Amino acid sequence: MTRDELLDSIPETNSKTIRYALRRLLENKLILQVPNLEDMRTVNYALATPELLSDILPQLSNDLLTRVLDALENHD
Numbered sequence: 310m311t312r313d314e315l316l317d318s319i320p321e322t323n324s325k326t327i328r329y330a331l332r333r334l335l336e337n338k339l340i341l342q343v344p345n346l347e348d349m350r351t352v353n354y355a356l357a358t359p360e361l362l363s364d365i366l367p368q369l370s371n372d373l374l375t376r377v378l379d380a381l382e383n384h385d
Contacts, residue, residue, distance in 0.1 A: 312351070313351075315327055340378075340381060343355050355381070356378065
């Protein structure tokens, strides 16, 4: 899922907030950046392993981070 696809799935959130949430999730190793081989100008984001998420997710207090994770998890 790209940042733009994430923005489309959470329409009430602005681009700066999504970028901040993605940066925090990357810093905490909750998501991974994967090169987008179809368009090298963009990056895809994917969830980290379920084992890691089950340990860390309950500690998150920021509602936005939880919504971003949900959107990434439910993306086709």
